[in-house]
Every structure is written in C-alpha cells, then in structure tokens.
Amino acid sequence: MSVTSNGQTAHGFCLPFFVIVLDQLSKAWAVKHLQWGAPKHILAFLNLHLAYNTGAAYSFLHYASGWQNIFFITLAVLVSLWLMYAILTDIRVKAWVLHAGFALILGGALSNALDRIHYKAVIDFISLHWGGWYFAIFNVADSAITVGAICLIWFWWRENV
Numbered sequence: 447m448s449v450t451s452n453g454q455t456a457h458g459f460c461l462p463f464f465v466i467v468l469d470q471l472s473k474a475w476a477v478k479h480l481q482w483g484a485p486k487h488i489l490a491f492l493n494l495h496l497a498y499n500t501g502a503a504y505s506f507l508h509y510a511s512g513w514q515n516i517f518f519i520t521l522a523v524l525v526s527l528w529l530m531y532a533i534l535t536d537i538r539v540k541a542w543v544l545h546a547g548f549a550l551i552l553g554g555a556l557s558n559a560l561d562r563i564h565y566k567a568v569i570d571f572i573s574l575h576w577g578g579w580y581f582a583i584f585n586v587a588d589s590a591i592t593v594g595a596i597c598l599i600w601f602w603w604r605e606n607v
Contacts (some may be wrong), residue, residue, distance in 0.1 A: 459533065461546065465553025469586040470560065476571035490578055495584045498567035522559035526552055543604075547597030554591035561591050 476496055480486060485495035501514060529552040533545060561568045570583040 459530075459549070461549035462553030462556065464592045465550060465587065466557045466560070467556040469554070469590070472586050473561065473569040473571070476569060480571060485573060491574055493573040493575065494571050495573040495583055497570045498565060499570050499583075500567045515566055518558050522555040523564075526555050526559075529555075532548075541601065543597050544601040547594040547601060550590040550594030550597065552594075554587035554594065557587040557590075558585075565570050 476494065480494055482496045482498070485493040519568035529548045530534045533548050533552070536545065536548075543566055558568045568585070568587075572589075573583045573584060574581040591605070
C-alpha cells in the first residue's frame with residue numbers, strides 16, 4: 447500500500463467518508479422530520495417522501511422474505527473491499543475520474559449497508575416527479591453510486607476511444 451506523491455490514496459478515502467456522513471445526516475433528518483406515507487411538496491418536480499426500502503434499486507426484491515437484507519449487506523461489503531483494494535493499488539495519477547468513481551460508489555454502498563444493518567432497510571426520501579410520472583424514491587448514497595458509475599463509464603469510454 448503506497449500513497450502517491452499527491453496524496454491520491456488519502457483523497458480516495460476522504461470522499462467516501464464525506465458521502466457516508468452526508469448521507470447518514472440527511473437520512474437522520476428525514477427520519478426525524480418526515481412521516482412515512484406523507485410526502486412534503488418542495489418544488490414542482492420534488493417531494494420529500496420517507497420510505498424504507500428492503501430491496502434494491504427500484505424496490506427490486508422489496509417483497510422478498512428477508513434473505514435479501516443479508517444478501518445486499520454481503521454484496522456491499524464484497525464490492526467495498528474490492529473498491530478499497532482498487533483505490534489502494536491503482537496509482538495512475540491522471541485517473542482521477544476513475545478514483546472519484548470508485549470513491550463515490552464505495553461511500554454510497556457502505557452508507558446503504560449501514561442502513562440495512564441498523565434498520566433492516568435503506569432509508570429513501572428524495573422523490574422526483576414530472577406531472578403524474580414519478581421516479582423511484584432515492585437518497586444521497588444512491589446519488590453518489592449513480593454519479594460514481596457515470597464516472598467509471600466515462601473513464602473507461604475515454605480510455606478506449
């Protein structure tokens with residue numbers, strides 16, 4: 447394990463920590479100030495709507511018998527271990543987009559895993575909509591995972607162009 451001269455590895459673990467703190471604080475606020483089943487209208491396209499998701503993205507496996515919680519915690523831990531290994535061993539200084547993607551996914555995965563351990567579900571509360579069309583309710587960790595995945599796709603696309 448080595449830190450590059452610009453402190454790249456140290457930065458690789460600051461961003462996930464920031465994501466975890468921001469996500470957990472926002473979820474604590476949501477649990478304290480929102481009521482389940484009672485969305486708060488914020489903007490024409492945004493509601494705050496407390497939800498407990500025992501499944502994955504778009505409530506995949508939400509209605510399963512409970513095994514999915516251990517499965518998703520295990521998956522998050524395995525992915526996180528791989529991401530930490532990637533952050534620690536990839537010393538390409540110019541690959542900041544790749545490292546940012548790894549870090550964002552790491553922070554989001556660990557924060558959602560913390561919810562699963564504590565609540566047996568992931569707390570979601572951001573609800574985007576347009577007219578009668580509603581997007582899946584999500585949280586800060588989900589946003590970090592999505593932006594991280596976009597960073598990885600962009601990096602790999604640029605590497606192969």
